[in-house]
Amino acid sequence: MHFEEPLRLSSGASLRGYDLCYETYGRLNAGRSNAxxxxxxxxxxxxxxxVYLDEQGQPMPRSEGWWDNMVGPGKPLDTDRFFVIGVNNLxxxxxxxxxxxxxxxxxxxYGADFPVVTVEDWVHSQARLLExxxxxQLAAVMGGSLGGMQALSWTLQYPERVRHAVxxxxxxxxxxxxxxxxxxxxxxxxxxxxxxxxxxxxxxxLPKRGLxxxxxxxxxxxxxxxxxxxxxxxxxxDAVQAAAYKYSTQEVEFQIESYLRHQGDKFAEYFDANTxxxxxxxxxxxxxxxxxxxxxxxxxxxxxxxxxxxxxxxDWRFSPARSRELLKAMLDVRLDVSYAEIDAPHGHDAFLLDxxxxxxxxxxxxxxxxx
Amino acid sequence: MHFEEPLRLSSGASLRGYDLCYETYGRLNAGRSNAxxxxxxxxxxxxxxxVYLDEQGQPMPRSEGWWDNMVGPGKPLDTDRFFVIGVNNLxxxxxxxxxxxxxxxxxxxYGADFPVVTVEDWVHSQARLLExxxxxQLAAVMGGSLGGMQALSWTLQYPERVRHAVxxxxxxxxxxxxxxxxxxxxxxxxxxxxxxxxxxxxxxxLPKRGLxxxxxxxxxxxxxxxxxxxxxxxxxxDAVQAAAYKYSTQEVEFQIESYLRHQGDKFAEYFDANTxxxxxxxxxxxxxxxxxxxxxxxxxxxxxxxxxxxxxxxDWRFSPARSRELLKAMLDVRLDVSYAEIDAPHGHDAFLLDxxxxxxxxxxxxxxxxx
Numbered sequence: 001m002h003f004e005e006p007l008r009l010s011s012g013a014s015l016r017g018y019d020l021c022y023e024t025y026g027r028l029n030a031g032r033s034n035a036x037x038x039x040x041x042x043x044x045x046x047x048x049x050x051v052y053l054d055e056q057g058q059p060m061p062r063s064e065g066w067w068d069n070m071v072g073p074g075k076p077l078d079t080d081r082f083f084v085i086g087v088n089n090l091x092x093x094x095x096x097x098x099x100x101x102x103x104x105x106x107x108x109x110y111g112a113d114f115p116v117v118t119v120e121d122w123v124h125s126q127a128r129l130l131e132x133x134x135x136x137q138l139a140a141v142m143g144g145s146l147g148g149m150q151a152l153s154w155t156l157q158y159p160e161r162v163r164h165a166v167x168x169x170x171x172x173x174x175x176x177x178x179x180x181x182x183x184x185x186x187x188x189x190x191x192x193x194x195x196x197x198x199x200x201x202x203x204x205x206l207p208k209r210g211l212x213x214x215x216x217x218x219x220x221x222x223x224x225x226x227x228x229x230x231x232x233x234x235x236x237x238d239a240v241q242a243a244a245y246k247y248s249t250q251e252v253e254f255q256i257e258s259y260l261r262h263q264g265d266k267f268a269e270y271f272d273a274n275t276x277x278x279x280x281x282x283x284x285x286x287x288x289x290x291x292x293x294x295x296x297x298x299x300x301x302x303x304x305x306x307x308x309x310x311x312x313x314x315d316w317r318f319s320p321a322r323s324r325e326l327l328k329a330m331l332d333v334r335l336d337v338s339y340a341e342i343d344a345p346h347g348h349d350a351f352l353l354d355x356x357x358x359x360x361x362x363x364x365x366x367x368x369x370x371x
Numbered sequence: 372m373h374f375e376e377p378l379r380l381s382s383g384a385s386l387r388g389y390d391l392c393y394e395t396y397g398r399l400n401a402g403r404s405n406a407x408x409x410x411x412x413x414x415x416x417x418x419x420x421x422v423y424l425d426e427q428g429q430p431m432p433r434s435e436g437w438w439d440n441m442v443g444p445g446k447p448l449d450t451d452r453f454f455v456i457g458v459n460n461l462x463x464x465x466x467x468x469x470x471x472x473x474x475x476x477x478x479x480x481y482g483a484d485f486p487v488v489t490v491e492d493w494v495h496s497q498a499r500l501l502e503x504x505x506x507x508q509l510a511a512v513m514g515g516s517l518g519g520m521q522a523l524s525w526t527l528q529y530p531e532r533v534r535h536a537v538x539x540x541x542x543x544x545x546x547x548x549x550x551x552x553x554x555x556x557x558x559x560x561x562x563x564x565x566x567x568x569x570x571x572x573x574x575x576x577l578p579k580r581g582l583x584x585x586x587x588x589x590x591x592x593x594x595x596x597x598x599x600x601x602x603x604x605x606x607x608x609d610a611v612q613a614a615a616y617k618y619s620t621q622e623v624e625f626q627i628e629s630y631l632r633h634q635g636d637k638f639a640e641y642f643d644a645n646t647x648x649x650x651x652x653x654x655x656x657x658x659x660x661x662x663x664x665x666x667x668x669x670x671x672x673x674x675x676x677x678x679x680x681x682x683x684x685x686d687w688r689f690s691p692a693r694s695r696e697l698l699k700a701m702l703d704v705r706l707d708v709s710y711a712e713i714d715a716p717h718g719h720d721a722f723l724l725d726x727x728x729x730x731x732x733x734x735x736x737x738x739x740x741x742x
Contacts, residue, residue: 175596177599183628216554216555234658247384249483256554257550261554
């Protein structure tokens with residue numbers, strides 16, 4: 001969807017002539033009352049569910065949507081009943097206008113000049129998309145992690161336009177440690193000699209070293225210590241017998257090293273470095289209580305939506321304690337909120353994985369929802 | 372102290388013509404029975420206690436030993452009673468033979484060719500130093516973190532030569548997550564274009580970008596989430612008013628970013644990149660239970676020393692659970708072990724800080740010790 005009217009951003013800058021990539025699943029009902037917006041986290045996109053077909057009509061390998069276990073016919077967010085919309089955020093690198101595109105005002109690729117966007121800006125742009133689609137009110141907005149922040153922001157910015165919010169593995173803001181991990185990742189990218197101040201496109205290079213490091217750091221924080229020990233432990237990669245070390249500092253020695261390098265290499269092939277900076281900064285900045293002197297309950301005063309909050313016991317990136325902060329503030333202002341703390345071993349990644357109790361909680365919440 | 376006889380390493384390689392830097396505090400008694408060896412962790416040295424004086428006899432600024440709060444006259448490890456030895460490990464960059472020195476066999480600077488050294492190798496080299504000093508048996512060996520691993524290794528390799536071991540904030544081996552953080556740090560260094568395969572000395576450059584990232588990652592894991600929130604929280608660096616964001620991805624915005632960059636910059640000025648690789652690998656490799664099929668109690672069978680184990684509640688790098696693993700295995704084989712789990716907010720760093728309960732536990736342990 002192309003938007004010609006400028007979008008005024010939180011920073012004061014404006015973005016004009018931008019596109020938003022989106023996908024929809026299911027059918028909008030006659031009353032236009034069954035729409036559910038799904039917001040994505042760091043490295044996902046508008047492609048929430050389903051698979052793409054090739055020219056022969058065969059499913060393309062590895063083309064499943066990032067929340068395909070959650071969204072689809074008969075799934076917890078049932079597209080036989082709900083009209084689901086996935087939208088790629090501004091500044092991303094999967095189709096919506098971002099740093100890899102040309103600035104219509106200068107004709108140059110944005111690169112590092114793409115304006116800083118916030119969670120609030122994304123929500124604003126999503127609201128415009130829904131207006132174009134003729135949807136005045138969402139049955140629900142849903143997201144995990146950074147997507148959950150967008151869902152929360154929807155209920156704050158557009159209290160009349162959203163009846164329910166499902167906020168999974170999220171937080172009301174980042175802690176100092178969260179910001180610290182983001183900053184290390186950004187420094188790795190920015191200090192890569194191939195970054196060229198963010199204008200690497202002009203130089204025909206990509207700051208892959210930095211992106212690899214950023215992704216490796218990210219991956220550690222997505223997994224729990226327990227699940228890492230279970231999956232990899234201290235297993236060596238190539239050893240024929242136990243404890244047959246190679247005695248090398250640079251070669252891969254342990255399975256976990258091999259896994260992380262592989263994840264880093266894959267990511268550096270497809271993800272845009274400027275997008276990484278923008279998205280981690282949007283995470284850093286999100287802090288709805290900030291404008292209310294840190295009083296989250298006060299910040300939630302305008303909210304009218306009902307909530308489902310979900311957290312996972314082993315998530316140390318956005319721990320259950322952060323969801324409980326949200327829960328407490330919501331109860332303080334008499335919001336209708338359900339909270340499920342799921343005992344799952346997978347850390348932050350759990351929000352993307354199949355867990356029977358998690359899926360069942362979300363399914364029940366949507367089943368009870370009027371549409 | 373210069374050693375001419377070759378040191379056979381765990382890897383099968385040999386190191387010859389090496390030096391060990393050491394300092395001593397207090398006096399060896401007539402029975403040579405009051406010696407305590409203090410082993411250092413990642414970025415420390417033989418300079419455990421006291422300050423250096425300039426030519427005018429004035430204390431030099433910032434020259435305090437790294438455990439000066441623990442070791443000295445009247446301190447928990449009391450140098451009025453004990454003869455304390457600090458030794459810089461092989462492969463380090465603070466005086467003992469390491470990658471910055473010349474290989475006597477080739478005349479070239481070792482760089483990446485410095486052989487991989489293990490905790491066991493360090494202990495072996497320390498044992499040789501003690502032989503030269505005429506110390507047949509240690510009253511105690513003591514260390515925190517990686518230093519604690521050396522203390523544990525002493526009791527395994529030289530059961531007759533150590534009466535007590537004080538193992539603080541340590542672990543019987545690294546978890547997959549510990550190894551993962553080490554690996555990201557190593558990749559940041561090795562992929563820095565200024566690393567030149569570890570032979571950067573020849574090129575007149577230093578891989579500072581990589582070292583900065585490595586140190587930033589390390590720092591996050593040394594601190595607890597709580598203490599980071601207390602010290603830095605979401606405070607902005609330069610904002611005149613709250614929430615006055617700069618909307619920049621590359622400038623310092625939060626206090627925690629400024630702190631981490633500063634720590635990274637400082638470290639990159641003085642620490643050797645090859646040393647960082649070597650020391651993190653020694654951490655990865657340490658696993659005394661490995662040779663016993665993972666049975667830590669079985670590995671501890673030869674041990675005769677008495678132990679004090681100390682852990683800190685908010686240490687998530689070497690959590691109390693890891694010390695309790697050690698404790699359980701020691702109890703299983705009927706070792707004499709005391710364990711203190713200190714409720715401290717500072718994370719892994721707590722082992723270097725003043726905490727009244729921690730200091731008191733260590734003081735009492737040494738007070739009761741025969742010398």
